[in-house]
Structure formats: C-alpha cells, structure tokens
Amino acid sequence: MPVIAVDKPLGLTSHDVVNRARRARGTRRVGHTGTLDPLATGVLVLCVDASTKLVQFMEADTKAYLAWISLGAGTPTLDAEGPVTEQQHVAMPTDEALDDLRETLYTFIGPQAQVPPQYSAVQVGGRRAYAVARSGGELDLPARNVVIHSLDLLGVYPSVEEAPHAFSRGDGGWTPDSDGRSFTLPPPLGRFPTLLVRASVGSGTYLRSLARDVGAALGVPAHLAGLVRTRVGRYDLAEAVSVEHLADAEGLPDLAALDFPHIEANERLARELRQGKRPKSAALGRHVVTLDGSLVAVVDGDGGALRVVRAWA
Structure with missing residues (x-):
C-alpha cells in the first residue's frame, strides 16, 4: 500500500517520478501503471510496496486527455520537442468547416490499427525505437490494435498560445474555464492552427500518433503541441498529488484501487x-473477491467457474 495518483509536471519522465517516489517513501518497490511522455503532464498512477501487485490489473485502464493538435507542422517526435521538418500553410477553418473537422475526428473513434511513434519505447528485435531514432535510424514498427472511445472537438484556434490553457472539471470532463486550473x-x-480535443482512449493509444494521423486525414502535417492526462481509470487529475x-x-488501499x-x-x-x-460460479468477466472487507483474489469468471488470476494470503 498505497496506490497514489500523481500530477506529473512538464519535463519529467515517468521514471523520474518513480525515482522521486522511491526516495520520498523510502522504498525501492514503486511502479507505475502507464507511461506519460516528458512533454505531457497530468495523472501518473503509482503503486507502492505491496500494491505493485496491482500494476498488471490497472495497465489496461481507460485514460482521458486534453490534446492540443497543431496543423501545418510535422516533427520527428510527433510532439513539440521538434524540430519542424515538414511545414505547410493551413488557413484557419471557417465555421462551416468545423463540421468537417468533427467528422474527421469521428472516423478515429472505435478500434484502430495505430502505428506507434518512432520516438517511443516500443521494442523490435530487442531494440528500443527511440534509441534507433536518436541515432538516425528507423524501425519498421507494426501497427497495434487500440481503441479510441471518444474525441470531442472543444475548439479551433489560430495558435496553441491562443488556445485555452485553463480548465475546470465538469460532468462531461475537463472543459475550458478562464477561472479554472491552468496547465x-x-x-x-x-504559429499554427490548433485543435483542442478532449479524448478518451484505451490502453496503448499514442496521442502523438493520433495527432499525426488526424493531420494525414486532413492532408497536412501535424504534431501534438500539448497534452494533459486528466484521468486514468478512477483516478482524476483533481485528486492527484504533486511530486x-x-x-x-x-x-488508496489496494481494494479501493481495483475498479472491478x-x-x-x-x-x-x-x-x-x-x-x-x-x-x-455464474460470474462473467473479471471480479474482485473479498472476505470481510479484505482482498482475497482477482478472478476471471466464464459463467461456470472462477479462475484465479492473483490471490492474496
């Protein structure tokens, strides 16, 4: 125990945050449930000590983001690390064109075959893609099956600087609010036209790849100019602690952390x-089994019997 949602600041890697947690908590047993890029901020869920047993059950949690996608400029990293290697003039969309933009985003909702960024931790033949990319090479990265649950266009702005940076949490998620929290x-x-998108995605989805693919669908280069992860599973940014x-x-204790x-x-x-x-047992799907309020096991039910995935003494 426990499971802690941390608000990762800009510039730190997920491993940096894990190392800080190890020093702060006085333990080597700290893991996270899903990497967040250095240029992204927001929710990073840490499992400490015995709670590291839960990582395998939380890696598949749905994640929510605010994404700033700049059109007309492409970068090797697909984000704002740069440099800009592709550029094309893009005019600010008219009001009539907003429906077309929403239709384009709609085509990405559902199961997708997504190619990861070259600058990513994906391994091929024992080699990390980012290590090869930083040495000037490129790997043939196979597409991965991901799921995008929703994409809401919150607005289009002349540049990322003119797009909203302050938000508050509402019933539908985080929305622009000049009196809200600044990111x-x-x-x-x-200065590139920028889409502000609220996204809910499944495990393994790269928002950098989504930015690239949205640009390609519109016939222009694009990159992810900013990213805030606002939720991982049941952990919302509003409840996350600073490093x-x-x-x-x-x-949270282990039992409260498992969303089954x-x-x-x-x-x-x-x-x-x-x-x-x-x-x-007639139970179907993954369940948490408890006895007098204590965690017994995580099981999978097939409608006839329970299979133990992990048990606790």
Whole structure:
C-alpha cells in the first residue's frame, strides 16, 4: 500500500517520478501503471510496496486527455520537442468547416490499427525505437490494435498560445474555464492552427500518433503541441498529488484501487481460491473477491467457474 495518483509536471519522465517516489517513501518497490511522455503532464498512477501487485490489473485502464493538435507542422517526435521538418500553410477553418473537422475526428473513434511513434519505447528485435531514432535510424514498427472511445472537438484556434490553457472539471470532463486550473504546455514551435480535443482512449493509444494521423486525414502535417492526462481509470487529475507531496500522500488501499465488480466470499470460497482451485460460479468477466472487507483474489469468471488470476494470503 498505497496506490497514489500523481500530477506529473512538464519535463519529467515517468521514471523520474518513480525515482522521486522511491526516495520520498523510502522504498525501492514503486511502479507505475502507464507511461506519460516528458512533454505531457497530468495523472501518473503509482503503486507502492505491496500494491505493485496491482500494476498488471490497472495497465489496461481507460485514460482521458486534453490534446492540443497543431496543423501545418510535422516533427520527428510527433510532439513539440521538434524540430519542424515538414511545414505547410493551413488557413484557419471557417465555421462551416468545423463540421468537417468533427467528422474527421469521428472516423478515429472505435478500434484502430495505430502505428506507434518512432520516438517511443516500443521494442523490435530487442531494440528500443527511440534509441534507433536518436541515432538516425528507423524501425519498421507494426501497427497495434487500440481503441479510441471518444474525441470531442472543444475548439479551433489560430495558435496553441491562443488556445485555452485553463480548465475546470465538469460532468462531461475537463472543459475550458478562464477561472479554472491552468496547465503548462511546452514552448510552441510556431504559429499554427490548433485543435483542442478532449479524448478518451484505451490502453496503448499514442496521442502523438493520433495527432499525426488526424493531420494525414486532413492532408497536412501535424504534431501534438500539448497534452494533459486528466484521468486514468478512477483516478482524476483533481485528486492527484504533486511530486512535492509524495512523502505524505495517503493514496488508496489496494481494494479501493481495483475498479472491478466485487464478489463477497465465505470462508470456503476464499480458501479454495487461495489454493488455486476453480470453484463454481455464474460470474462473467473479471471480479474482485473479498472476505470481510479484505482482498482475497482477482478472478476471471466464464459463467461456470472462477479462475484465479492473483490471490492474496
């Protein structure tokens, strides 16, 4: 224990935050449930000590973002690290063109085959793509199956600097609010028309690749000029702690951190699961099994029996 949602600041890698948590909490046992790029900010979920057992169950959590996609400039990293290697004049869309932009975004909703960025941690033949890219090479990265749940166009602006940087959380997610919380974005690479998009995506989705692909669908180069992760599973940015408060952050206990339906066990069921048996059950899908409020196991049900994925003593 515990599981802690951290607000990762601009410029730090996810590993940097893990190292800070190790020092702050006095333990080497710290892991995270999904990498966040250095030029992105927002929710990074950490599991500390015994809670590292939960990482495998939280990596597939749905994630929500605010994304600033600049049109007319492409970069090798697909984000604001730069430099700009492709450039094309893009006029500010007219009001009539906004519907076309929304239709383009709509085509990306649902299951997608997405090619990861060259500057990513994806491995091919034991080599990291970013290491090859930084040495001047390029790997043939296969497309990966991802799911994009929703893409909401919140506005189009003449540049990323003129787009909203302050937001507040509402029922539909984080929305522009001049009196809300201000987010820090990377220095812009120039003045380019910029889409502000609110996205909800499945595990493994690269927003940098999405920015590239949206540009390609519009016939122009594009890059991700800014990114804020506002939610990971049940963890919202509004409840995330700063890296400066890692030492005294309470976080959530293991049971509260697992976002699965619950099965309340009796002594016999708990014993059988801890022994690795497959007791009968009509449950379907992944569940958390508890006994008197304590975590017993994470199981998968097929409608006939339960299979233990992980058990707790």
